[in-house]
Amino acid sequence: MNFQALSTSTSIGVIGAGAMGAGIAQIAAAAGHTVHILDAREGAAAQAIANIQAQFLKLVAKGKMTAEDANAAAQRLMPASLISELSSTGLVIEAIVENLDVKRELFSSLEAVCDASCIFATNTSSISITSIAASLKNPARLVGMHFFNPAPLMALVEIISGLATSKELAETLYATAKAWGKTPVYAKSTPGFIVNRVARPFYAEGLRLLNEGAADCATLDAIMRESGGFKMGPFELMDMIGHDVNFAVTQSVWRAFYNDQRFLPSLIQQEMVEAGHLGKKTKRGFYNYDDHATPSMPNTEGLAKRPLDITIFGNSRAASALAHRLHSASIVFVQGEASDDRIVQADGVVIYETDGRTATHRAQANGIHQLVLSDIALDYEKATRIAITVAHQANSQTKQIAIGLFQVAGYHVSSLNDVAGMAVMRTVSMLANEAADAVNQGVCDAASADTAMRLGVNYPRGPLAWADEIGILKVNQVLKHLNDFYGEDRYRVSPLIQQCIFAGTTIYA
Template sequence: MGAGIAQVAAAAGHPVKLLDNRPGAAEKAVEGIRAQFAKLAEKGKISAEAAQAAGARLIPVEQLADLADAGLITEAIVENLEAKQKLYADLEAIVGPDCIFGTNTSSISVTAIGAALKRPERLAGLHFFNPAPLMALVEIVSGLATDQAIADTLFATAAAWGKTPVHAKSTPGFIVNRVARPYYAEALRLAQEGAADYATIDAVMREAGGFRMGPFELMDMIGHDVNFAVTNSVWRAFYNDQRFLPSLIQQELVDAGFYGKKSGRGFYDYREGAVRPTPRIEAAQAPVGKITVYGESGAAEALAERLETCSLSFSRAPANDGRIAEIGRAVLAVTDGRSATQRAFETGVANLVLIDLARDYTTAGWLAVAVAEQCEPEAAQAAIGLLQAAGFTVCRLADIPGLAVMRTVAMLANEAADAVNQGVCSATAADSAMRLGVNYPQGPLAWADQVGLPTIRTVLANLGASYGEDRYRISPLIQRQFFAGKKIHD
């Protein structure tokens, strides 16, 4: 990370000094960065002259005293509060009064780091994402004592370096590491309740939700030692708030030393000769029965368009109690956070099949479904056949409230809304951070606006009622905007 930040700054035209406490590490880093500049020149992304000039701006140094003339010092040392406090306290005695301190911490309180300084106002978070040269997002994190002018200078600096900076307040996890927790937590709960195997949930989140990686493969890539530690850190920092509750499944992996790709085993087996499991999809079924599409919701319109494309005849009817389609005796509806079995009982529609949220029902290749316990097997087969005829690869999950994509998006939006409501960041910053920092297909608040706050609120309320847990409490911001008849971004 340190080398990546140095590469970004040197490419932007700054002389950059690199210091490492390991003998020879700074020199090796400089060589590696210069090699990266040479590769960029070979690919035609920068000129040979620019690569040579950028490489010449890198200067390895051996002691803190060599940094006396620095205008900005960024650390990327071990994630330890005392170590960071000592480093910056030592630097205060060396650098000039105008030097800015930009900590690259991903989880430690900027306020706490600054508490050890004589001039904590000069310290702010300058949080890059790995790999720094490629990832666009930089979180500019203000501690309690941070001077706004310092935060603004770092914001402008990151922008001048070609990054997309966002302001954040120093609270646990800042923006990305806080708002991202439900992406892992809801998947882990789905697995713990037997909704489906890891490969199937990953496939649904990628192919229906539009996420670049499924939650289990992403945790394996990050490393469970790291991901679980961040979850625990955020959970403890929020005084054991159930919304951030760590998972026993991940605890077991960490205890076993199954950290993911780095150790050869995680949710998946990466050892030589291991076979990657395939998602479980439904066998082909025939769409038997008269087809009716109800209402004009996004899901209904997309289904109608897909049925027309495959020349399957159907009729249209006005909206009727949330159903989007019927085929024979089967009724299809988009999940509202209740299990299919509960909804079938409460509505009196026994042959109920629920479909999950899709990023775009018109183009999605996969779709998850849940079938009510009361549903006749023939009705479930007909509903699945209808979706297959419309071009969906169908994955049947156990009858879990909210299915996979819908409950995850609702919880991501809820957490982002809470961060905005608590003054951590703006709605625009939250959406930008999640798109650029973790490559979400859409910012969670913009996604909630697209799905509709009434739907998100209903899903959260039903999840809370189903589980009886504070974990699914609805953010005051969502409540307020809903009652005002507004979107989050209004």
């Protein structure tokens, strides 16, 4: 059965006039609803309305809204000073402090004044919907409706069901979010829901790489942007979010999963929080944001000699793109066949794409001392940077030959110390693994997981679709090698990935 969105004749209550509450109110008013904004702070609701009206005028100036529509939407915004003023609403969305007891008390108060048909929604980003609803006489009426900041611009809305949530009400809010121009996804109430759970490895693996001395923050961020295709690297993103906020979410998810090693918080980030280096808002995080601070630049290798004897092997994405880029640069090479999965050989140096092992381990296993690994790229044709790591057994010329090869192919080259899985490969593999676990545990389906990560945190590709593109066998191999290398449960392979391999299918098959 397809449930209809709430009629625009349904008035909406929004509790909390901060950035998130105001954003939600703006969306609902623009969609045609009368919106009552309530905040415990004196004057906060009126100020939020003034700010929203100013946003409408900006949209008019940009040609994204007519003056008539902006005026009508502005007139639909009403300040409220008492909960009783929300008694006639058909939907109340709370966007207040992230505190379970405070939220429970609020919804109990609402239950006493609102009609039994009124739907309650919480914009919580991490608190269990089941726990919030438990204090209600009718817990079925509470649904999670998690918007992302800034709500008017971010398309994603997670529609989250607790244990008692009415399926019909969840479907009604799904349809309503869609009518408001958003892209909703269904999720089950588990720690972090979809986005805040699946995103943990993006930060965690970056922090681990930093802790292991793989490279500095600026270099790792540049690799994730210019090779991985992410809008921001993990360190600049954590600085923007605020380390207090990011660390608190990580701790919350970790504790909620009973200290699962997959979500283990970082001591590095704990130190940042304790030092008050919270990122942009304190002008000090992984980067210095003082007005006169010198920008941090990534490590980019200097110009190296072009190798003369180049053979490209196979037709993998990496090999095909390298061949095309060399051909475009008029560099002579030959095509060859190999008994292993090497990408290219240049002046005796053999280059493989990382499979989760260190270059040193792979050199020992393959019996090849002059061995280099390259990290993966989202799009090898469009990538501007490639990361490499060199086996400890290699001679002093090996690294320079590899650098020269990738430079003539048009890449900036960044060297990592020899860490397992490198940067993009291990991060994407762990993101895919966590998304697969969420699907396997019934939190959401595969399409919703990918949609949530693309729209909620602007990933260049959904992690499960990306895993299928890399090859589910390769992702499994990377995770197993990481597990072997570190000996930690953190890198255990999701049952869904294992089942896909047993069945010979992709995740989306």
